[in-house]
Amino acid sequence: xxxxxxxxxxxxxxxxxxxxxxxxxxxxxxxxxxxxxxxxxxxxxxxxxxxxxxxxxxxxxxxxxxxxxxxxxxxxxxxxxxxxxxxxxxxxxxxxxxxxxxxxxxxxxxxxxxxxxxxxxxxxxxxxxxxxxxxxxxxxxxxxxxxxxxxxxxxxxxxxxxxxxxxxxxxxxxxxxxxxxxxxxxxxxxxxxxxxxxxxxxxxxxxxxxxxxxxxxxxxxxxxxxxxxxxxxx
Amino acid sequence: xxxxxxxxxxxxxxxxxxxxxxxxxxxxxxxxxxxxxxxxxxxxxxxxxxxxxxxxxxxxxxxxxxxxxxxxxxxxxxxxxxxxxxxxxxxxxxxxxxxxxxxxxxxxxxxxxxxxxxxxxxxxxxxxxxxxxxxxxxxxxxxxxxxxxxxxxxxxxxxxxxxxxxxxxxxxxxxxxxxxxxxxxxxxxxxxxxxxxxxxxxxxxxxxxxxxxxxxxxxxxxxxxxxxxxxxxxxxxxxxxxxxxxxxxxxxxxxxxxxxxxxxxxxxxxxxxxxxxxxxxxxxxxxxxxxxxxxxx
Numbered sequence: 195x196x197x198x199x200x201x202x203x204x205x206x207x208x209x210x211x212x213x214x215x216x217x218x219x220x221x222x223x224x225x226x227x228x229x230x231x232x233x234x235x236x237x238x239x240x241x242x243x244x245x246x247x248x249x250x251x252x253x254x255x256x257x258x259x260x261x262x263x264x265x266x267x268x269x270x271x272x273x274x275x276x277x278x279x280x281x282x283x284x285x286x287x288x289x290x291x292x293x294x295x296x297x298x299x300x301x302x303x304x305x306x307x308x309x310x311x312x313x314x315x316x317x318x319x320x321x322x323x324x325x326x327x328x329x330x331x332x333x334x335x336x337x338x339x340x341x342x343x344x345x346x347x348x349x350x351x352x353x354x355x356x357x358x359x360x361x362x363x364x365x366x367x368x369x370x371x372x373x374x375x376x377x378x379x380x381x382x383x384x385x386x387x388x389x390x391x392x393x394x395x396x397x398x399x400x401x402x403x404x405x406x407x408x409x410x411x412x413x414x415x416x417x418x419x420x421x422x423x424x425x426x427x428x
Numbered sequence: 429x430x431x432x433x434x435x436x437x438x439x440x441x442x443x444x445x446x447x448x449x450x451x452x453x454x455x456x457x458x459x460x461x462x463x464x465x466x467x468x469x470x471x472x473x474x475x476x477x478x479x480x481x482x483x484x485x486x487x488x489x490x491x492x493x494x495x496x497x498x499x500x501x502x503x504x505x506x507x508x509x510x511x512x513x514x515x516x517x518x519x520x521x522x523x524x525x526x527x528x529x530x531x532x533x534x535x536x537x538x539x540x541x542x543x544x545x546x547x548x549x550x551x552x553x554x555x556x557x558x559x560x561x562x563x564x565x566x567x568x569x570x571x572x573x574x575x576x577x578x579x580x581x582x583x584x585x586x587x588x589x590x591x592x593x594x595x596x597x598x599x600x601x602x603x604x605x606x607x608x609x610x611x612x613x614x615x616x617x618x619x620x621x622x623x624x625x626x627x628x629x630x631x632x633x634x635x636x637x638x639x640x641x642x643x644x645x646x647x648x649x650x651x652x653x654x655x656x657x658x659x660x661x662x663x664x665x666x667x668x669x670x671x672x673x674x675x676x677x678x679x680x681x682x683x684x685x686x687x688x689x690x691x692x693x694x695x696x697x698x699x700x701x702x703x704x705x706x707x708x709x710x711x712x713x714x715x716x717x718x719x720x721x722x723x724x725x
Contacts, residue, residue: 242611243610244607244610244611246519263615264610264611264613265610265613265614265615265616268611268612268613269613273611274611276607276608276611280605280607280608280611282600282601282604282605282608283604284600284604285597285600285601285604289597292594292597293597293598293601293609293612293614294612296594296597296598296612296613296614297612297613341612345612345613
């Protein structure tokens, strides 16, 4: 289980996270919802080790990751697909995926996982020698998801995976999140699309200006009038 | 001009161009990753030459051993410069690291004057480098064949590392997006150290061959070749390895041919390089092979 306790994050003078605590049980999908600037991305970035100014505890596999470096965190089994996909445009699809497996030294097993990702996303196989920058937005998102899986993480953090995608692709993204979770991966999901996120999530937290204001199972929050009004359009 | 003269100029131009190209690679790789002009790079070039000299003169090492030892030592120096002068400034504004690099450059040059003394020293040329071949009536110095050949092998090795190995893949990734490369589990500081190491090894090799060509060394010998290599990197498109190769060779040709065809202007050959730099920056600041700065969507 990933257990975040009293996490504070500062960006320059801004107190972006004001002591949040949350738990992600193994094998579950947990989602963070909230408005822009509520601190969802900051939470993921802090767990991934991309934020320097932070305090609190990030407990994972009997360790506290609060001061760990980003590469150590990946090695501990946490992978992240960042907001805006951030694939490497000048590298081929295959190279992007191999970078995802950078921490691994088992070349044969990496090839197996590459096969698995190609099965999950058949378009990636067709385009494996194409430069990442030539892919469409949806394909880039699939590539970013596949890349996050290539390190064989136990926990995958996805930051806005459906942002900017056509409705059909949004559905596909959520189907894949379900598939990945059924394959035993724990998922921590940040989404603007609150309804779809709550549908797929076992448990959810609502963030407002750096604080957790509400939490519950996905169904509970979908039914909650406050959530309905603020995030699900009434 | 006779054919013989022309071929000799061609050989000289290729030799000079290869040395510029080797040195330019270090500038361009560091720039590609950190957006930093490492002004201390030319001094690593000088250190390479001095280490060979001292390896031979003081420790009586066989020539080949002295060369390899010197390259290893210079590589370590390049990595140390990054560790001490640039890494603490990674999150600082870019100008801070640039100023730091100017400081390191002065420091190395003046330390070299103190430790090595400013007296120029003659360099021993192994015999096989000073032999003269007669090819179809053209006299060719073996050095002008060996330098481009070794440079070619070194560049081939570098390209193999950059395009065929995992650390090379990480290097190419860092040059586009450092933060996302961190998310892949890449230890970015190690890859940056590797980049400085590779660039320094090539600069040292270039400095050693430069010294053999003269054959003389002094503590400030890296300054002008360093500037020229920097100009070559800008000419080719800074950030691009292929650009550094093309820019280096091109600059070598321009310099030799200016001297050959306009002997009256040969005193201004260094000025030509800088005029070229100004012209490129005015006309095509991204250089011949440089990529356009992409707008983030």
